[in-house]
Amino acid sequence: MRMKITYPNGTVHEGDRDLFEWTNLLGITNYDFTGKRVLDIATDEGWWAFWAEMNGAKYVEASDVENGEDYDWGAKKDWEWIKKLNENRGGRKVFDFHHKNLKSKVVVKKESIYDVKGNFDWVFAHGLIYHLRHPLLAIDNVKKVCNGVFIFETEIDVSVDQTIAQSKFYKTMNNHRPSFWTNATTACYASWLNDSGFTDVYYTNKNFKGDRRKIFIGVADPSYNDIFKNNENLVYCDEKYWQEVFEKIKF
Numbered sequence: 001m002r003m004k005i006t007y008p009n010g011t012v013h014e015g016d017r018d019l020f021e022w023t024n025l026l027g028i029t030n031y032d033f034t035g036k037r038v039l040d041i042a043t044d045e046g047w048w049a050f051w052a053e054m055n056g057a058k059y060v061e062a063s064d065v066e067n068g069e070d071y072d073w074g075a076k077k078d079w080e081w082i083k084k085l086n087e088n089r090g091g092r093k094v095f096d097f098h099h100k101n102l103k104s105k106v107v108v109k110k111e112s113i114y115d116v117k118g119n120f121d122w123v124f125a126h127g128l129i130y131h132l133r134h135p136l137l138a139i140d141n142v143k144k145v146c147n148g149v150f151i152f153e154t155e156i157d158v159s160v161d162q163t164i165a166q167s168k169f170y171k172t173m174n175n176h177r178p179s180f181w182t183n184a185t186t187a188c189y190a191s192w193l194n195d196s197g198f199t200d201v202y203y204t205n206k207n208f209k210g211d212r213r214k215i216f217i218g219v220a221d222p223s224y225n226d227i228f229k230n231n232e233n234l235v236y237c238d239e240k241y242w243q244e245v246f247e248k249i250k251f
Contacts, residue, residue: 047126
């Protein structure tokens with residue numbers, strides 16, 4: 001197991017990563033999801049899906065492409081890498097283990113972020129966006145099904161000024177995994193959320209994994225701002241922020 005998870009009865013299944021570090025940072029660890037519809041995209045072991053369900057969500061859907069050949073490839077697929085991934089990927093087995101032991105009602109779908117459907121109050125996409133060739137299209141698709149909050153964690157380009165809205169295409173580089181495509185700045189991810197129609201945008205002022213990863217929040221329903229607006233761990237993209245971003249990219 002990669003993700004540490006604690007059941008309602010107190011049973012703890014240890015893992016390499018404790019995502020409560022991130023929910024604590026966002027101030028949502030004890031959020032009451034009662035009556036809410038939740039979508040966990042690229043669910044893998046299902047941590048976000050099961051956590052939302054254990055916190056009272058009315059309906060939870062967990063989606064993933066599951067197999068390496070179904071990743072967001074271009075004209076060519078790296079079949080050697082795909083073979084190794086499929087042989088070693090154990091996320092679905094862990095998901096099924098938790099689903100059974102929790103007597104969970106989480107609905108599982110084999111689905112890409114490009115094909116999401118439905119109507120959700122909360123959408124999570126952990127560690128996915130940098131695997132996509134069309135990240136803005138993906139965020140556009142999420143906005144179509146998200147009426148409340150979209151939270152994603154992704155890799156950022158730390159080599160340049162974070163207020164410059166720009167993105168690199170990983171596939172031109174040889175020192176990254178074959179499934180890495182997008183490497184953008186903080187301002188670029190924030191701008192994508194804003195352009196997709198999320199009226200309020202936040203990001204964490206703390207990075208992860210050797211300072212290369214960050215969490216972003218897009219709010220579609222302003223009533224959810226009360227959860228995030230006074231959180232000292234978050235940066236709110238106000239008019240001053242957008243003006244600074246504009247000044248860096250105008251020509």
